[in-house]
Amino acid sequence: xxxxxxxxxxxxxxxxxxxxxxxxxxxxxxxxxxxxxxxxxxxxxxxxxxxxxxxxxxxxxxxxxxxxxxxxxxxxxxxxxxxxxxxxxxxxxxxxxxxxxxxxxxxxxxxxxxxxxxxxxxxxxxxxxxxxxxxxxxxxxxxxxxxxxxxxxxxxxxxxxxxxxxxxxxxxxxxxxxxxxxxxxxxxxxxxxxxxxxxxxxxxxxxxxxxxxxxxxxxxxxxxxxxxxxxxxxxxxxxxxxxxxxxxxxxxxxxxxxxxxxxxxxxxxxxxxxxxxxxxxxxxxxxxxxxxxxxxxxxxxxxxxxxxxxxxxxxxxxxxxxxxxxxxxxxxxxxxxxxxxxxxxxxxxxxxxxxxxxxxxxxxxxxxxxxxxxxxxxxxxxxxxxxxxxxxxxxxxxxxxxxxxxxxxxxxxxxxxxxxxxxxxxxxxxxxxxxx
Numbered sequence: 001x002x003x004x005x006x007x008x009x010x011x012x013x014x015x016x017x018x019x020x021x022x023x024x025x026x027x028x029x030x031x032x033x034x035x036x037x038x039x040x041x042x043x044x045x046x047x048x049x050x051x052x053x054x055x056x057x058x059x060x061x062x063x064x065x066x067x068x069x070x071x072x073x074x075x076x077x078x079x080x081x082x083x084x085x086x087x088x089x090x091x092x093x094x095x096x097x098x099x100x101x102x103x104x105x106x107x108x109x110x111x112x113x114x115x116x117x118x119x120x121x122x123x124x125x126x127x128x129x130x131x132x133x134x135x136x137x138x139x140x141x142x143x144x145x146x147x148x149x150x151x152x153x154x155x156x157x158x159x160x161x162x163x164x165x166x167x168x169x170x171x172x173x174x175x176x177x178x179x180x181x182x183x184x185x186x187x188x189x190x191x192x193x194x195x196x197x198x199x200x201x202x203x204x205x206x207x208x209x210x211x212x213x214x215x216x217x218x219x220x221x222x223x224x225x226x227x228x229x230x231x232x233x234x235x236x237x238x239x240x241x242x243x244x245x246x247x248x249x250x251x252x253x254x255x256x257x258x259x260x261x262x263x264x265x266x267x268x269x270x271x272x273x274x275x276x277x278x279x280x281x282x283x284x285x286x287x288x289x290x291x292x293x294x295x296x297x298x299x300x301x302x303x304x305x306x307x308x309x310x311x312x313x314x315x316x317x318x319x320x321x322x323x324x325x326x327x328x329x330x331x332x333x334x335x336x337x338x339x340x341x342x343x344x345x346x347x348x349x350x351x352x353x354x355x356x357x358x359x360x361x362x363x364x365x366x367x368x369x370x371x372x373x374x375x376x377x378x379x380x381x382x383x384x385x386x387x388x389x390x391x392x393x394x395x396x397x398x399x400x401x402x403x404x405x406x407x408x409x410x411x412x413x414x415x416x417x418x419x420x421x422x423x424x425x426x427x428x429x430x431x432x433x434x435x436x
Contacts, residue, residue, distance in 0.1 A: 004031060007028050011028070011048065015044065017048075022062075025061055025065035026069070029065050035165070042166055043170050046166055046175075047175070050175045059182060059225055063182075064187075066162065066184065069160055072193075073137050073192050075192075077108040080110065080194050081194065081195065082109055082110070082111060082189055084198075084199055085201075086201055088202060089207055090121070091248050091269070093121060093126050094244065096126055096127060097269065097277075097305070098280075099312070102277055102280055102281070110149070114155070115361065119361075120356060121355075126250050127151045131318025134153050135152045135153070135156055140152050147311045147312045147315050149308070150315070159191045160187045178221070179221065185199075186222070189231060195230075198280050199219070201238065204240035205349075206352075218235070241346075242345060242346040246371075246373070248368040248370075249366050251328050251365045253367070255326055257269065261306045263306070270297070278293035278296045279292060327364075327365055328365045331392050333386070335402050336380075336384060339412060340378065341412050342375070345374060346408060355367055357401050358397070359389050363391070365388060366388055367387075372385075384408045
């Protein structure tokens with residue numbers, strides 16, 4: 001596989017920190033999507049962007065080039081709206097609540113998503129328990145025309161295929177330059193003709209936006225690039241320092257989300273989903289300012305959201321009978337508090353490590369069910385969580401992580417006992433401080 005001299009020249013130009021034009025990005029993205037670049041060459045291009053960054057104009061150029069690189073879909077309905085999260089928070093698959101609410105309100109919402117790569121679960125990992133998510137562009141268009149909404153895999157539709165190739169080549173680098181993330185997300189929305197986009201920007205220690213200031217910078221980029229593309233972008237900064245709800249993992253979240261859409265449980269997932277859906281209802285004039293969240297909640301309570309979810313699932317080749325067939329992993333183990341304390345938080349990174357060790361997201365029945373919430377007092381021996389797995393060996397691996405690192409954070413009287421790392425000899429001392 002010989003790289004074209006033109007693409008090689010473009011890569012070298014970006015490595016030097018020079019600005020590329022939209023035409024140059026189009027050339028290299030076309031070569032990537034047609035497998036004309038090796039993983040090493042793609043990695044060099046990606047790393048050059050990560051190191052040198054992109055300014056506003058260049059980010060817009062990349063975004064437009066990504067749009068033109070893949071499939072573009074016209075639904076013939078206006079306005080087209082969408083909600084998207086930058087991810088990084090366990091239990092945040094609230095799009096499965098939002099999409100039927102918005103579709104039931106008469107708006108068009110062609111939701112595309114991805115399977116989880118590093119997190120315990122993604123929207124598609126839940127949705128494919130109900131129906132087919134690998135739809136092509138024509139199939140997606142049919143579902144949206146029938147129901148006003150869908151939840152499908154963006155790569156199967158053919159949106160910005162070069163971006164999927166880039167992610168596949170550089171996933172091991174564990175870098176995520178935010179300008180390229182902005183370009184990738186907005187390109188896929190533009191390719192679907194989205195007019196209004198609500199971005200969910202979770203903020204917290206383990207989230208992609210570490211603090212409010214970083215989230216605000218991201219919001220500025222999303223709104224500015226969106227404006228350049230003709231998309232009105234609203235950004236909601238949300239808490240990302242703990243899971244959304246208590247269920248983590250495809251089957252656990254599917255069961256919880258179904259109960260929420262049915263109105264059987266009105267908890268944290270319902271409140272976040274209706275708050276976000278409410279913004280879209282207000283910005284599109286479906287209700288007055290300040291009334292969106294309640295209007296969205298009414299869609300749950302009057303049964304319209306659940307009815308619409310069933311319609312979408314059927315249109316995507318599924319059946320609501322599957323709702324009752326969801327199975328949790330047969331192997332499970334409880335984790336208990338080793339002393340008294342007050343729950344002051346959760347470590348999302350550790351929870352993610354536990355869930356993935358248990359088998360998520362590939363093993364649908366794997367996951368974590370938290371038994372406590374922030375702010376409550378717990379006693380020694382009280383149950384903190386239950387870990388589920390479809391494999392005994394994977395459960396053992398998850399338990400090893402859970403027992404080694406704290407995922408439920410307790411306020412304690414003693415944080416740690418540190419014992420001497422040397423042996424005292426009779427009549428001797430331990431050595432002078434600061435000397436070898």
